[in-house]
Amino acid sequence: MPGYKGHAAGALLMGAGTLAAANWLGWYGPDPGTAVLLMGFVVLGALFPDVDTDSIGQKLFYSLLAIINLTLMILGHYKWAAVLGFCALLPVVARHRGWIHTWWAMFLIPMAIFIIPIVFYEVPWKNLLPFYLASVFGYFTHLLLDRKFV
Known part of the structure; x- marks a missing residue:
């Protein structure tokens, strides 16, 4: 089982490859800013399953969340x-x-990322679907690297 570095690297490699393939095939072509944000969701999704242990991955995950959360609050995006x-x-x-x-x-x-904004904030589901899928994909890479599908 890989540690946080292996999970993050695996998620980045597989996520970037999948996003590049989707773009090349014409299925989905996000702007560069959205692509970077989606890759962030992939990596966070890959780190998430191990955040219940005292580890470097846990510290990295919650440090990133704290930075993102503080940024959202500073920008007034409390919801x-x-x-x-x-x-x-x-x-x-x-x-x-x-x-x-x-x-x-x-x-x-990851369904919370998808459902909560739709129900409480009336955000169109099509706007959130790429972020849900990125989170699921990152989670999948974690389980794959942990050999949960073998």
Whole structure:
């Protein structure tokens, strides 16, 4: 099982390859800023399953979330900061290698990124779908590298 560096590197490689392929095939071609943001979601998704342990990956994950959350608050995007904060709390309700390391959690946990803004903030689902898929993909790379699908 790789550590945080392996999970982050694997997510970056597979995420960049998938995004490049989707762009090349004409399925999805985000602007450069959105592409970088999507890659951030891929990496955060890949690190998420191990944030319930005291590790460097946990510190990196929560440091990135703190920076993002503070930036959102400074910019006055309190609703998005609340969604991010809610999602960050999910690992504390599980034990390591428990339900967070399952294929169904890969779809369920990122669903908060997708459903909460639609229900509470009336954001069109089409605007959020790429970010949900990026989070699921990052999560998938974690489980794949942990050999949960073998």
